[in-house]
Amino acid sequence: GDSVTQMEGPVTLSEEAFLTINCTYTATGYPSLFWYVQYPGEGLQLLLKATKADDKGSNKGFEASYRKETTSFHLEKGSVQVSDSAVYFCALRSKAAGNKLTFGGGTRVLVKP
Amino acid sequence: GAGVSQSPSNKVTEKGKDVELRCDPISGHTALYWYRQRLGQGLEFLIYFQGNSAPDKSGLPSDRFSAERTGESVSTLTIQRTQQEDSAVYLCASSLDVQPQHFGDGTRLSIL
Numbered sequence: 214g215d216s217v218t219q220m221e222g223p224v225t226l227s228e229e230a231f232l233t234i235n236c237t238y239t240a241t242g243y244p245s246l247f248w249y250v251q252y253p254g255e256g257l258q259l260l261l262k263a264t265k266a267d268d269k270g271s272n273k274g275f276e277a278s279y280r281k282e283t284t285s286f287h288l289e290k291g292s293v294q295v296s297d298s299a300v301y302f303c304a305l306r307s308k309a310a311g312n313k314l315t316f317g318g319g320t321r322v323l324v325k326p
Numbered sequence: 327g328a329g330v331s332q333s334p335s336n337k338v339t340e341k342g343k344d345v346e347l348r349c350d351p352i353s354g355h356t357a358l359y360w361y362r363q364r365l366g367q368g369l370e371f372l373i374y375f376q377g378n379s380a381p382d383k384s385g386l387p388s389d390r391f392s393a394e395r396t397g398e399s400v401s402t403l404t405i406q407r408t409q410q411e412d413s414a415v416y417l418c419a420s421s422l423d424v425q426p427q428h429f430g431d432g433t434r435l436s437i438l
Contacts, residue, residue, distance in 0.1 A: 217368075247426065249429075255431070256417075256429050256430060256431040256432065257369075257417065257419075257429040258429070259426045259427075259428075262426060302368060302369070304369075306424075311374060311382050312357060312359075312374065312376065312421070312424055313359060313371040313374050313382065313385070314359070314361075314369070314371065314419075314427060315371070316361075316368040316369040316370075317368055318367055318368040319366075319367070319368050
C-alpha cells in the first residue's frame with residue numbers, strides 16, 4: 214500500500230538558516246504530493262502541492278520538487294524565521310487508493326532567534 | 327463560516343462510554359474525510375465520503391467506529407464503548423472533488 218516516510222524531528226535551527234525536510238514515498242501509479250503545516254495551536258493547513266513529476270510546489274518561501282526517479286518530495290526553505298516553527302507533514306494522494314491522504318509522521322521544526 | 331467546523335473542540339469521557347463527534351464541511355464540498363492523529367504521530371485515515379457513493383471505510387480500526395453523512399453536509403463520527411487507545415485528535419477535512427483538502431481544528435478526545 215501507499216506510504217510516506219519523512220525525517221524525524223525535532224529539527225532545531227537558528228533564524229536565517231537553511232531548512233530541508235526529507236520526504237520519500239511509495240505509491241501505486243503517479244500520486245499527487247503535498248506538504249501540510251500545523252502551527253502551534255492551529256489546525257492543519259496546506260502549504261504546497263505538486264501533481265505530477267518534475268512539478269515544483271512553492272509557497273511562503275518554501276519549495277518542494279516532485280522527483281519520480283527518487284520518489285521524493287523534499288521540503289526546503291532558504292532562510293527560516295521564528296514564525297516557521299511548526300510541525301510539517303508530507304502526504305500523498307493516489308487515485309488507486311481513492312482520494313484519501315496518506316501522511317508521514319510529521320517533523321517538528323523549532324526556529325530560535 | 328468559511329472553514330471546516332468541528333465540535334466539540336475537546337471531549338473527556340470515561341472508558342466504555344459512547345461519543346459522537348461532529349463535522350460541518352465547507353459549503354459545496356462534495357468530499358468529506360475523517361482522520362485520527364495520535365499524540366506525536368501522523369494522521370491516520372479513517373473514512374471518506376464522496377457525494378452519493380458508498381463511503382470508503384477501509385481505515386476504520388474496529389467495528390466500534392462508524393460514521394454517517396447527511397447528503398453533502400454534516401457528518402458524525404461515532405465511537406462506541408470507548409477505550410483508552412481511542413484517545414487522539416480526530417480531524418475532519420473536506421474538499422471539492424479531488425481538490426486539496428481543507429482541515430478543521432479537530433476534536434481532542436481523552437478517554438479516562
